[in-house]
Amino acid sequence: MPARPFSKVVTANALIDGDVVYLDAAGAWVGTLNAAQVFTDKDSANEALTRAQARSHEVVGCYLADVDVTEAGLAPTHFREEFRRRGPSNYAHGKQATAKGSPHVSL
């Protein structure tokens, strides 16, 4: 299997409400994965991560998460990131409750 191309987003939890957030191209924290900036080389990803980590008054626990760039948008490569993106499976809480009209993703 060929190695997947380098494509990562910066993600964290918001300091006050703990919500999963992603860094967008304008440097803002956004709640939807699709709005995140994708980094395709290691250096720029690490640089963005370092800058993000300095924003500890906004977020907690920054890290780089793998994504696949697909025709339908950005897709997590690991199921943990899929849960972070979507919310818990037992109740339509979290992002499922706030993302009006977004289809429920069944795993």
Added chain:
Amino acid sequence: MYRYDDFDHAFLAERNRQFRAQVERRLDGSLTEDEFRPLRLMNGLYLQLHAYMLRVAIPYGSLNPGQMRVLADIADRWDKGYGHFTTRQNIQYNWPRLTDVPDMLDALAKVGLHAIQTSGNTIRNVTSDHFAGAAADEIADPRPYAELIRQWSTDHPEFQFLPRKFKVAVTGSEIDRAVTRAHDIGLRMVRKHGAVGFEVIVGGGLGRTPMIGKVLRDFLPVPDLLPYLEAVVSTYNLLGRRDNKYKARIKITVHENGIERIRELVDARFAELRPNFDAAETVLHLARISAMFKGPDLQQADDGAYHAARQADPVFRAWADTNLHAHRDASHAIVTVSLKAHGATPGDATSDQMRALADLAEAYGYGEIRISHEQNVILPHVHRADLPALHAVLRAHGLATANAGLLSDIIACPGMDYCALATARSIPVAQEIATHFEALKLEHEIGPLKIKISGCINACGHHHVGHIGILGLDRAGVENYQITLGGDGSEDAALGDRTGPGFAYDQIVPAIERILRAYLDLRNDPAETFLQTYKRVGLAPFKTALYTQEQADAA
């Protein structure tokens, strides 16, 4: 129940004031996250997958109706209208905002509840038998001792930075409903020459390296309880490994040093510490605490209504058969209110359900409520005459599921739906097992069965001591579930045996069905429980059923 005095109220108020200031300093940048994290953890505040989580202690599982109503109000005002009762007699709120937590803690303090030491490398919430004070099989109520230990361990200056977390469970009965053999210290009440004391069990624990605790001392007189506990924790504090998080629990310390060496060290430390404790004052203080735990004056009434309802209503009868336990007074019963409706999240209660339980406890239960480590609610003293009326209200609130001790009475940790440490989901597995067997109508035929599910190796779902244990893992980026059989959390504690390779998420329910159909074939008669059959026939036939059939299905 224990009633807070001025000291307790002042202590909590001061502690909450400190935490409020710590949150403010985190928000204004005076504290970094690294500095703030241990402070929030000491106050029960985690950051989980989607949000913060506040873990509130329910000391030894006892609540009064006023406290239950406050738990409901907190769920409505600052969370999403529900709470999750855990295997350590805590309640967790899954969605609080950091800025609201100081107000939540103040609301809790008003009714004598707190989140202190529900996390961190400290002595955690002391757990106990959920039938304490009511069970027919009890020597004495263990809760006064648990309360004494809570007071001793709370903010204990020597034990705020232990090598790792430290869990104590106390039981007052020969029948172990507190899983004492899977705790760092388990205290089992015993009687010797007419005096009550404790068998002290040490070094039990589940998690990555599951171990059944060993007896450190077979009879500890009550006046020596605190100096002896202090000697054990103090010995561990010095000897426990801080170089490796995975070897830091006392079970590893006991395993590596041997129980004899630990006993020598503890005895030496105990000899040093004992003169510092005033045994007479401990006994007096215990008497003061015990007076607060005096049971209710049980009313006597005609229980004709109970027998009539049993005759007339098969739904009531089914519930009475599974969810009642023998009370020390024959005209009363201990009621297990199941938080495991088929398809529901194990241990979750809505704010409306909490309020209904508070009302029911007042109307029919002498104002007493317990939370079990099995994630159910207990009304420990209900007159049999009141059971039909109680059952009707429970039904109206979705709380009358007749499954206590049966297949769908599943313990499940929050798993990857909430927990930042989880490696796989637990809740949907529990939901699907419950609904699947409900559809097959096999639950009552299968009989007593404890299924316990953990979403990672830390084993919050106690899977090692489940008759059927399920452990969710991440195998190369895919959820995978290992099965263990024959575990037992009772006084005959045993760790389950792993069956072999794990199963994919969509294969775990069929796998459980193969095990249980094998059991139905293998059992001598319907009275032989799953665990008894397993002990008689061993792993092999179950393994055959589990894997041979899987190959046949795949072929």
